[in-house]
Amino acid sequence: MNICVFLSAADLPERYTRPAREFAELLGKGGHTLVWGGSDKGLMKVVADGVEQSGGKLLGVSVEFLAASARPVPAESGEMIITADLAERKAQLLARADAVVIMVGGTGTLDEATEILELKKHGMHTKPVVLLNTAGFYDGLREQFQRMEDEGFLPLPLTELVLFAEEPVGALAHLEESAGVQ
Incomplete structure (x- = not known):
């Protein structure tokens, strides 16, 4: 599977990096491809390193104004795409993914998460x-989100929109069950 992960490029404490690294290693060992924002910094680097070191592939989608911090991806490990702007980046990330995971992050991650959920709410994917x-x-x-559902702001049940996972x-x-991966 191509699994898009939205997450921070900030350097974060171990309470955030340990689970991110664990997810990355599971993804790589499962033979999946990480589709991510392409940064070689912070939590994005932790996840890309974990996937690559565990045998997974990388598909980075960076943006022109952040290209200087994009991870160099050798052809045998995957590819790196540079888009003109953030809107194109988000569209490319979703188009190339079979599933989406949202990890810890700031306003950029929250923007990506709400856009993906809005598109899903309207049946666009x-x-x-x-x-996570x-x-x-x-x-x-x-x-x-629960309040939005309870008060009638969501046209479908929250459980059909997103799963909150603790681990x-x-x-x-x-994700594997949803995609029918054994």
Whole structure:
């Protein structure tokens, strides 16, 4: 599977990097391809390193104004695409993915997450989406989404829109099950 991961390029503490590294290693050992924002910094680097070192492939999609921090990807490991702007980047990331995982991140990650969920809500894609709720990072967002559902703001059940996973192994298991991967 091509699994898109939206996440931070910031350097983060071990409580965030350990689960991200664990997910990356599971992804690589499963023979999957990481589709990600292409950065060679912070948590993005941790995940790309983990996937590559565990035998997975990389498909990076960076953007012109961040190209200087894009990871060099050897042809045997995958490829790196540079887009003109963030909108094109998000479109390419989704188009090249079979599934989406949202890890910890800032406003850029939140923007990507809400756009992906909005597109899914409107039937523009049916790809499974998982929010990896590392260290309870997305507890507040889960509460807000639940309120949206309870008060009639979502046209479909929250469980059809996104899965909140507490651990990397559960996140990947859900994606593989959704895709029929054995």
